[in-house]
Amino acid sequence: MINLFLDRHDFLFAVEGFARGSHLRQHVWKEIVFKSISQMSDDDIDFLWFFMRRDIFECYFYELNGKKNTHFGYEDFMHVLAALHRGNRYMVTFYSEIEHKQLQALCYRFEGEYHPLYLYIDGKIVGKTKKNSGLQSFNAFVPDEWIKAVAKRKTPENRYVELGKEEWWNDLEIYDNFKTTYNG
CATH class of the missing domain: 2.30.30 (SH3 type barrels.)
Known part of the structure; x- marks a missing residue:
């Protein structure tokens, strides 16, 4: 077992690298990100949720020729986004x-x-x-x-959500409907 101590920026960069690597993305969500939740502060969780939603979402969900598509691993990615979203409690x-x-x-x-x-x-x-x-x-x-x-639970404010992206924070239905939206 290797113990690493990463700040939130280094953790996010490592996760993004794993997510973009085809053979690495299989386990990153369940084995690394999810298991790290208990070590994070609320502020860390909000930070990771927003930047993963902003920067990694398109690795798994994309549009091609007018059709919405997914890449392998999208279910675990969405599962972790749902777990990280403090308004989804x-x-x-x-x-x-x-x-x-x-x-x-x-x-x-x-x-x-x-x-x-x-x-x-x-x-x-x-x-x-x-x-x-x-x-x-x-x-x-x-x-x-x-x-x-x-x-x-009351939805807390997420100070990392950028102007114009508030709908991401407020849309909890995406965690129940992403399969029909992207593979329906």
Whole structure:
């Protein structure tokens, strides 16, 4: 295991390089960016979300001869954008059929499902220790039949969003509809 300490600029440059490399983009979103969320401040998350949306989005979504197309890896890229978007946060209360108890999770919405970032019991993050951040699995989601309540969190301001690009920050439907928009 190699531990690297990168500032947000170096991290973004590395991720962009991985995303543009055909054989490297396969794992960058799930194994590098998603797993790093727990180490980021809210400001770091906002920074990365905006510059990845602005600078990397077109690596995966493009138009050719009037037809919208995608490149390999676009689903994982969108999954990570959804996870990074702090306006895409929901506190979900559900009854776990696995643990047989009611839990809460801070989730983000992606492809019509609520994906947990962190589980909570009695107001504390489940599994958070000195060696474990408590961040849930990339592919985890809360089944609809378990959900008891969903409370949308207030959308915070993102100081990095440039004038004229505010629609990117305000459009949460893109995380549920990108497949029909680009491959429909």
